[in-house]
Amino acid sequence: MMRRTLTHETWGDHAALLARSQADPRGSVGPVSTQVIDVATPRDPLLLQYGGVLKHVAVAFEIYGELNADGDNAILVCHALTGSAHAAGVHSRGELPGWWDPLIGPGKALDTNRYAVICSNVLGGCYGTTGPTSLNPDTGKPYRLTFPRFTIRDMVEVQRRLIDHLGVSTLKAVIGGSMGGMQVLEWAVRCPDRLRSIVPIAIGARHSAWAIGLNEVARRAITSDPAWWQGEYPLAEQPEVGLGLARAIAMLSYRSMTSLEAKFGRERVSASRDLLSASFEIESYLSYQGVKLVRRFDANTYLYLTRAMDDYDLAEGRGKLSAVLRGVMVPALVMGIHSDVLYPEHEQKQLLELLPKARYAAINSPHGHDAFLIEFPQVAVQVRNFLESVV
Amino acid sequence: MMRRTLTHETWGDHAALLARSQADPRGSVGPVSTQVIDVATPRDPLLLQYGGVLKHVAVAFEIYGELNADGDNAILVCHALTGSAHAAGVHSRGELPGWWDPLIGPGKALDTNRYAVICSNVLGGCYGTTGPTSLNPDTGKPYRLTFPRFTIRDMVEVQRRLIDHLGVSTLKAVIGGSMGGMQVLEWAVRCPDRLRSIVPIAIGARHSAWAIGLNEVARRAITSDPAWWQGEYPLAEQPEVGLGLARAIAMLSYRSMTSLEAKFGRERVSASRDLLSASFEIESYLSYQGVKLVRRFDANTYLYLTRAMDDYDLAEGRGKLSAVLRGVMVPALVMGIHSDVLYPEHEQKQLLELLPKARYAAINSPHGHDAFLIEFPQVAVQVRNFLESVV
Numbered sequence: 001m002m003r004r005t006l007t008h009e010t011w012g013d014h015a016a017l018l019a020r021s022q023a024d025p026r027g028s029v030g031p032v033s034t035q036v037i038d039v040a041t042p043r044d045p046l047l048l049q050y051g052g053v054l055k056h057v058a059v060a061f062e063i064y065g066e067l068n069a070d071g072d073n074a075i076l077v078c079h080a081l082t083g084s085a086h087a088a089g090v091h092s093r094g095e096l097p098g099w100w101d102p103l104i105g106p107g108k109a110l111d112t113n114r115y116a117v118i119c120s121n122v123l124g125g126c127y128g129t130t131g132p133t134s135l136n137p138d139t140g141k142p143y144r145l146t147f148p149r150f151t152i153r154d155m156v157e158v159q160r161r162l163i164d165h166l167g168v169s170t171l172k173a174v175i176g177g178s179m180g181g182m183q184v185l186e187w188a189v190r191c192p193d194r195l196r197s198i199v200p201i202a203i204g205a206r207h208s209a210w211a212i213g214l215n216e217v218a219r220r221a222i223t224s225d226p227a228w229w230q231g232e233y234p235l236a237e238q239p240e241v242g243l244g245l246a247r248a249i250a251m252l253s254y255r256s257m258t259s260l261e262a263k264f265g266r267e268r269v270s271a272s273r274d275l276l277s278a279s280f281e282i283e284s285y286l287s288y289q290g291v292k293l294v295r296r297f298d299a300n301t302y303l304y305l306t307r308a309m310d311d312y313d314l315a316e317g318r319g320k321l322s323a324v325l326r327g328v329m330v331p332a333l334v335m336g337i338h339s340d341v342l343y344p345e346h347e348q349k350q351l352l353e354l355l356p357k358a359r360y361a362a363i364n365s366p367h368g369h370d371a372f373l374i375e376f377p378q379v380a381v382q383v384r385n386f387l388e389s390v391v
Numbered sequence: 392m393m394r395r396t397l398t399h400e401t402w403g404d405h406a407a408l409l410a411r412s413q414a415d416p417r418g419s420v421g422p423v424s425t426q427v428i429d430v431a432t433p434r435d436p437l438l439l440q441y442g443g444v445l446k447h448v449a450v451a452f453e454i455y456g457e458l459n460a461d462g463d464n465a466i467l468v469c470h471a472l473t474g475s476a477h478a479a480g481v482h483s484r485g486e487l488p489g490w491w492d493p494l495i496g497p498g499k500a501l502d503t504n505r506y507a508v509i510c511s512n513v514l515g516g517c518y519g520t521t522g523p524t525s526l527n528p529d530t531g532k533p534y535r536l537t538f539p540r541f542t543i544r545d546m547v548e549v550q551r552r553l554i555d556h557l558g559v560s561t562l563k564a565v566i567g568g569s570m571g572g573m574q575v576l577e578w579a580v581r582c583p584d585r586l587r588s589i590v591p592i593a594i595g596a597r598h599s600a601w602a603i604g605l606n607e608v609a610r611r612a613i614t615s616d617p618a619w620w621q622g623e624y625p626l627a628e629q630p631e632v633g634l635g636l637a638r639a640i641a642m643l644s645y646r647s648m649t650s651l652e653a654k655f656g657r658e659r660v661s662a663s664r665d666l667l668s669a670s671f672e673i674e675s676y677l678s679y680q681g682v683k684l685v686r687r688f689d690a691n692t693y694l695y696l697t698r699a700m701d702d703y704d705l706a707e708g709r710g711k712l713s714a715v716l717r718g719v720m721v722p723a724l725v726m727g728i729h730s731d732v733l734y735p736e737h738e739q740k741q742l743l744e745l746l747p748k749a750r751y752a753a754i755n756s757p758h759g760h761d762a763f764l765i766e767f768p769q770v771a772v773q774v775r776n777f778l779e780s781v782v
Contacts, residue, residue, distance in 0.1 A: 311670070
């Protein structure tokens with residue numbers, strides 16, 4: 001099993017340091033560590049949706065709070081594209097806390113005095129769960145592009161094996177935004193007897209053409225970089241130009257025009273009129289976001305995970321989407337963000353219309369898609385109230 | 392003077408072949424040719440806004456209809472980022488007509504029986520006007536990155552020299568969308584005594600942080616391509632990966648999520664699960680758009696023109712934007728597109744609020760920014776009615 005040593009300094013999907021100041025003043029879960037268990041073995045391999053087979057799958061996860069004797073007080077948190085299992089607490093002194101720390105802890109919305117909150121790195125991720133950077137036990141070398149193609153459904157199957165291992169009978173809730181929200185909805189369709197509620201945030205029922213297009217140009221940025229070496233780059237030498245550009249492209253869809261205008265407007269970093277130097281703050285910001293991701297994420301993994309997102313269609317092979325959604329009988333809190341251009345509110349409205357027991361909560365924010373990683377107080381109050389209603 | 396032989400098969404800025412079927416059934420201007428004149432010479436050089444000097448500037452232009460004796464029946468059409476002077480008619484048999492052909496011709500909105508319609512390739516363009524692909528007379532080699540930085544203001548100065556040369560006293564109107572709209576507004580501020588009305592379409596008063604960011608990632612796509620050779624690529628060997636990727640990124644902002652969803656949705660081009668092959672129609676479409684642009688456009692020129700767009704701020708060095716716009720005393724027809732995410736309607740609403748003699752016309756379209764190159768009947772009726780009101 002391979003463990004990466006990347007720090008979580010930049011905590012999860014989208015840098016939003018300002019969020020720190022909005023953090024819930026209640027308690028922290030304190031020092032935490034990422035644990036790893038095996039959920040697939042040669043005798044119990046993971047059979048993937050598109051036909052691949054993994055004979056070894058390790059899952060990296062963290063757990064905050066105590067599972068009760070009935071195993072029914074757990075909440076599963078699903079992370080977004082570049083996130084990790086490190087959702088709360090700190091690994092070491094001085095480190096920034098996990099990516100959803102303001103929501104998870106004693107007395108917080110996901111109250112670790114009451115719930116056992118579980119977060120695992122997705123299948124194919126690069127934060128400890130088996131993926132393209134892992135060693136292929138058959139060859140002793142990293143899989144890289146020989147890793148089989150996997151899907152959101154496969155990620156959920158791995159999570160199901162994890163909660164089985166942990167002794168969870170039914171999950172009180174499955175919650176997550178963006179790619180995390182895809183997993184949430186898949187959970188509801190795939191394992192309805194294993195959960196009692198869902199909270200999909202800033203996501204729809206299938207990936208749109210526009211969202212696919214954005215992922216595709218990001219992938220092309222990576223694969224066009226000669227330093228990608230057809231996927232064979234040394235893992236310590238990421239194709240930084242391509243991966244950085246991919247991140248910069250994505251950032252423009254994670255934020256809104258309004259928030260970028262308010263934050264950067266036409267502020268210049270330099271009076272230079274050099275054609276090739278950054279003139280404006282926004283250019284410098286995008287570049288910085290790229291550099292930050294390159295330090296903590298793997299380029300091949302980015303290719304695989306964005307493919308999994310593009311393939312995401314809750315109804316694939318299951319009949320009509322409306323029937324699939326109408327069959328989800330657990331209570332759902334559907335959350336959307338008015339300024340989200342990547343997964344706009346009309347996608348959540350579709351979920352609301354078709355899910356039999358759904359209620360809607362808007363995150364009122366100018367920040368676009370990333371608001372679920374920024375507007376913690378709003379998310380907290382909605383999630384807290386919803387969880388109170390879940391029996 | 393350098394002339395490029397690129398065809399206009401792909402007519403102007405944004406491929407929208409469906410637009411052909413909506414074309415005004417009235418007359419075509421028929422066969423046309425691009426003319427070229429010199430507007431700067433060593434004795435009358437062009438002094439650029441940011442300090443550069445051009446001792447030779449040739450301008451490529453087309454004119455449809457006859458200028459009257461008073462020289463006051465001309466309409467100047469300004470093109471967008473990758474457009475050219477070829478706005479109407481055909482250069483040769485079998486060729487697709489100019490990029491705004493449905494609007495320009497006898498009996499059409501820009502009625503060549505009444506008006507002399509002029510369109511010129513912008514300063515720094517690669518369709519016949521002096522730019523980075525032109526030969527530097529001092530060296531005998533193409534300028535490439537030694538071409539001086541230029542701005543929207545410089546483009547307008549070149550156009551002003553052109554209409555002087557042609558004997559135009561005052562322009563009946565200056566009209567254009569996107570980067571063309573930037574020129575339109577600059578005309579109104581810079582040369583109020585030379586025009587009687589303006590029609591800025593799908594543009595605002597200054598480039599937003601988001602729009603700058605999109606241009607920047609497109610530029611990085613080009614400059615990251617090793618085949619760009621720091622700008623020194625042979626002109627017949629464009630950095631096709633980078634320029635194609637730049638175009639693909641831009642296309643996602645030229646269309647709307649709604650229109651891409653309606654056109655492509657989740658249609659697959661292939662059942663293959665190969666990680667690196669296009670799976671979805673939208674991927675194939677974006678790739679195709681890139682290939683088309685590479686055939687007809689120059690990568691260095693793309694860098695320069697997007698910089699000019701990013702530097703665009705009508706108020707730069709002129710005091711407050713509100714005062715600048717309030718000083719524009721000519722009638723204005725401001726057109727916007729509800730589904731435009733690149734230059735959204737709030738930017739046009741600002742123009743409407745501040746321009747003293749403005750009226751607003753919405754282009755009702757799901758197609759996003761590109762709608763001004765697609766929804767010809769709507770543009771035609773608004774422009775025709777507006778021009779009737781201009782004295």
